[in-house]
Amino acid sequence: MRVPTALRRYVGIAVAVMMTFSLFTAYAQAEDLNSQKNKADAAVGNAQAGVDAAKKALLQAEALVSDAESKYAAAQSVLAAAQRTANEAVRIQAERAKELYAAEQALIQATIQVQIGQSKIDTQQKAINAYARAIVQDSMPLVSVAMLFNLNTTASLANRVQWNETVLMNNQIDLDNLRKLQLELVAAQDACEEARQLAEEARQAADRQVEIAQAAQQAAEQAQEAAQAALGEVMTMRDMAAKLVSAKGAELTAAQDELKAINAKIAEEKRKESEAANQPKPPSSSSSSPPSPPKPTSAPPPAPPPPGGALTPAQAQSAAYGMLGAYGWGDAQFQCLVNLWNRESGWRWNAENPYSGAYGIPQSLPGSKMASAGADWKTNAVTQIKWGLGYIKNRYTTPCGAWSFFQSNNWY
Secondary structure (H helix, E strand, C coil): CCCCHHHHHHHHHHHHHHHHHHHHHHHHHHHHHHHHHHHHHHHHHHHHHHHHHHHHHHHHHHHHHHHHHHHHHHHHHHHHHHHHHHHHHHHHHHHHHHHHHHHHHHHHHHHHHHHHHHHHHHHHHHHHHHHHHHHHHHHHHHHHHHHHCCHHHHHHHHHHHHHHHHHHHHHHHHHHHHHHHHHHHHHHHHHHHHHHHHHHHHHHHHHHHHHHHHHHHHHHHHHHHHHHHHHHHHHHHHHHHHHHHHHHHHHHHHHHHHHHHHHHHHHHHHHHHHHHHCCCCCCCCCCCCCCCCCCCCCCCCCCCCCCCCCCCHHHHHHHHHHHHHHHCCCHHHHHHHHHHHHHHCCCCCCCECCCCCCECCCCECCHHHHHHCCCCCCCCHHHHHHHHHHHHHHHHCCHHHHHHHHHHHCCC
C-alpha cells in the first residue's frame, strides 16, 4: 500500500520539527550545563581558597598555642622557684626565731646569775662590816685592861687583834673574788644581750626575706594564672580553626562532588549527541518513492586525549584517566586518584600551597621536582600528571595505596 504523498510530506515536516526542537533543547541544556560547570569550577576554587585560609588560620593558632604553652611552662618554672625560695625563707625565719629564743633565755639566765652574784656580794659586804664593828666593840675594853695590867695580857690582846685582822682580810679576799666573779657575770650578761640583739636583727631580716619571697610567689602565681588563661584562649581558637578547616573541607568535597556530577552529565549529553548524529536522516518530503534503508556507518573514532597546558580540572582528570593503562592500573584506581588530588589541589594545575610551597596538581614539594617530566612543568597539567603518576608508582605502587596513606597522615 502506497502512503499518500501529502501524508509523507506531513510526517517528514513533523520529524524535522521534532529533531530541530530536540537539537534546540540539547543546545539549551548544554548551555545550562556549561553555565553550571563554570559555577561549579568557581565554587571549587572558592572552597579551595577557603580551605587554604582555614589551614593558614589553624597554623597560626597552633603557633600561638605553642608559644602560650612555652610561656605557661616558663611561668610554672618561675612559680616553682619562687615557692622553693619562699619555703627556704620560712625555714630560715623559723631557725632565726629559735636562735632569738635561745639568746633571750641565755640572757635571762645571765641576768639571774648577775643578780645572785650581786646578792652574794651584798651579803658578804654586810657580814664583813658587821664583823668589823663587833671586833671594835669587843676589843676596846681589852685594850684598856691591857694598859693597866701586865705585858702578857697585852701580848694576848695583840694576838687576838691579829687574828681578827686575818679573819677580816680573808673575808675581804672572798669579797674581792665575788666582785671579780660578778664582773665576769656582767660581761657574760652583756655578751648575751649583744647576742640577743644580733638574733633579733637576724630574725627581722628573715621576716623581710619571707615577705619578699611570698610577694614573689604571689606574683608568680598571678603570672601562671594569666599564662594558663591565655593558653586556654588560644587552644579554643585552635579548636575553632580546626573545626573551620573541617567545615571548609566538607564544602570543598561537596563542590568537587557537584563538579564531578556536572562533568558526568556533560559527558552523557555528549554521548547522546553523538548517538543522535549517527541516526539515519528522515526521508525527503519531495520524494514520492519509499525511503531506502539507511547505509551502515562506522563508529566515530575515540576523542583524542585532552591536550596539555592550562587544563580545567575536568580535562585534567580525563587526561589522567587516559594515562592509567601505561602504569598497569585499571578503572578501580582512578577513583582513588581523583579523591587524592581533589584533596591536594582540586586538580588545578596552578594550585600552590602558600605555606609549604607545594605546587601543581600532585602538589610536588618543591614544584621544580616535576622538571624531570618536562620543562613546562609549571604550566602544563599533563606534565604534572605524568610526574605525579610516576611518583605514586615508585612510592605507593598504586593510587589507592597513596590515597590510603593520605587518609591516615593527611599527606602523601
